[in-house]
Amino acid sequence: MSSLLDKIPLPSVSRRAVQALSETTPLLNAIPPVLAGPRRKLGGYDFYRQVLGSPRYVVAPMVDHSELAWRKLSRRYGAQLAYTPMMSAEMYADPKKAGQRYFQPIFGEEGGPEDRPLIVQFWANNPKRLLRAARLVEPYCDAVDLNLGCPVATAREGLYGSYLQDEWDLIFELIDTLHLNLSIPVTAKFRVFPSVEKTVAYAKMLERAGAQILTCHGRTRNQIGENTGLADWDKIRAVKEAVSVPVFANGNVLFHGDIERLLAATGADAVMSAEGNLYNPALFLPAPPTTSNEAPLISSPTSSISSVSGLPSSYLGAHPRHTVLALEYLEFVKTQRTPTSHTSVVGHLFKLLLPALARDAGLRSQLGDLVLRRTATYEPHEKFVRELDERMQRDEKAAEGQRPEALVTIGPTGLPVLPHWVAQPYIRPPPIDAKLFPKTPQSPHVTGLQRWLP
Numbered sequence: 001m002s003s004l005l006d007k008i009p010l011p012s013v014s015r016r017a018v019q020a021l022s023e024t025t026p027l028l029n030a031i032p033p034v035l036a037g038p039r040r041k042l043g044g045y046d047f048y049r050q051v052l053g054s055p056r057y058v059v060a061p062m063v064d065h066s067e068l069a070w071r072k073l074s075r076r077y078g079a080q081l082a083y084t085p086m087m088s089a090e091m092y093a094d095p096k097k098a099g100q101r102y103f104q105p106i107f108g109e110e111g112g113p114e115d116r117p118l119i120v121q122f123w124a125n126n127p128k129r130l131l132r133a134a135r136l137v138e139p140y141c142d143a144v145d146l147n148l149g150c151p152v153a154t155a156r157e158g159l160y161g162s163y164l165q166d167e168w169d170l171i172f173e174l175i176d177t178l179h180l181n182l183s184i185p186v187t188a189k190f191r192v193f194p195s196v197e198k199t200v201a202y203a204k205m206l207e208r209a210g211a212q213i214l215t216c217h218g219r220t221r222n223q224i225g226e227n228t229g230l231a232d233w234d235k236i237r238a239v240k241e242a243v244s245v246p247v248f249a250n251g252n253v254l255f256h257g258d259i260e261r262l263l264a265a266t267g268a269d270a271v272m273s274a275e276g277n278l279y280n281p282a283l284f285l286p287a288p289p290t291t292s293n294e295a296p297l298i299s300s301p302t303s304s305i306s307s308v309s310g311l312p313s314s315y316l317g318a319h320p321r322h323t324v325l326a327l328e329y330l331e332f333v334k335t336q337r338t339p340t341s342h343t344s345v346v347g348h349l350f351k352l353l354l355p356a357l358a359r360d361a362g363l364r365s366q367l368g369d370l371v372l373r374r375t376a377t378y379e380p381h382e383k384f385v386r387e388l389d390e391r392m393q394r395d396e397k398a399a400e401g402q403r404p405e406a407l408v409t410i411g412p413t414g415l416p417v418l419p420h421w422v423a424q425p426y427i428r429p430p431p432i433d434a435k436l437f438p439k440t441p442q443s444p445h446v447t448g449l450q451r452w453l454p
């Protein structure tokens with residue numbers, strides 16, 4: 001490993017003795033394991049291997065962002081399993097609201113052969129209503145996931161997501177109901193607790209209730225907004241060591257090299273990515289060989305940066321030109337029958353194109369105008385991206401022949417900043433920096449952009 005890579009902080013908040021982790025509440029041990037239920041189905045590793053195909057690269061559930069067109073783009077660039085955005089089970093099961101559903105197999109595409117393997121995620125706090133919604137999606141997905149991680153204020157008011165964390169009996173019933181009554185497995189995605197012991201006990205409870213895969217997001221429910229900070233990979237490791245079902249690790253994957261670091265640090269079966277995937281949907285792909293000029297997988301200057309400041313190219317992975325990715329995404333949106341919401345399209349464009357937008361206020365307001373106009377088709381958006389693409393190609397050409405060191409810099413967070421024409425992670429300032437450098441109206445992160453940034 002290079003010296004620079006060694007300097008990138010390993011996300012670790014708690015370092016407790018692993019032996020202590022195997023201790024769970026005596027109460028939990030008194031609960032008998034749930035039987036396979038009346039409808040026989042594969043579970044745990046059998047399900048993970050035989051149905052899902054042993055995925056290692058997973059696209060996270062993301063409201064407004066893991067919709068069909070994005071899932072297609074992500075799969076094209078290496079994703080092996082995707083989740084739908086979370087949906088309210090209650091709303092999904094309400095026939096009067098059918099038109100507003102995020103997941104619409106009625107168009108013959110979502111959950112179809114090109115959209116598998118797929119896990120549909122619901123938030124819920126009523127077992128019967130959850131089951132009703134799950135039955136509607138059962139024929140079109142490989143599992144149903146229960147959201148136990150949503151930290152937003154409405155989740156507190158409505159008692160769902162991470163605010164169920166204190167309602168273990170209810171969670172047990174929600175999962176157990178699906179486990180016993182659904183023909184496909186139930187899985188769960190959760191945030192960690194401040195204490196590793198409680199996190200492990202919680203994970204064991206979810207497994208005992210019948211969850212066949214656990215996704216552990218290594219942040220607590222208070223780690224949101226400017227307090228997001230780093231995910232605690234030690235807690236994910238502790239969960240992995242404590243349960244027998246597959247564990248997906250989630251949190252802090254920004255560059256391709258972080259995938260192996262996370263797998264090695266936690267022993268998890270797969271890595272789930274949200275933000276990393278949104279800013280670079282090719283995150284899961286390794287860098288092509290340096291001799292390759294095969295556009296559009298990667299722009300040529302970045303394909304030869306293996307020696308920059310001692311960073312191995314395996315850390316950076318593939319970084320296609322973001323405008324190419326945006327055009328491919330818009331092509332999916334245009335050609336599929338399933339509608340894509342305006343919110344999703346502009347959300348993706350702002351994130352993908354951020355490296356170029358962040359340095360040019362004019363571009364930001366052009367895209368902002370398109371958002372406000374809410375045109376009936378996405379042709380104006382496509383035209384905008386095509387023009388930007390020409391500009392990015394010119395910038396890229398002008399940089400040809402420059403030494404790689406001149407194109408890649410190391411930012412204040414110690415992470416690489418790539419040329420503005422390639423897809424790359426959005427690196428938020430650590431919480432302490434956010435206090436030192438409060439957002440100002442001049443900051444590229446406020447006003448128009450702010451709405452679309454997580």
Ligand SMILES: Cc1cc2nc3c(=O)[nH]c(=O)nc-3n(C[C@H](O)[C@H](O)[C@H](O)COP(=O)(O)O)c2cc1C
Nearest residue numbers: 060061062063065085086217251252273274275454
């Ligand atoms: C735009 C956006 C939407 C999200 N929506 C959901 C969601 O619907 N369900 C969920 O469980 N988590 C959701 N999350 C959280 C992610 O799935 C993930 O747990 C979190 O972002 C940490 O992963 P990361 O470090 O790779 O971003 C969302 C995250 C983002 C950025």
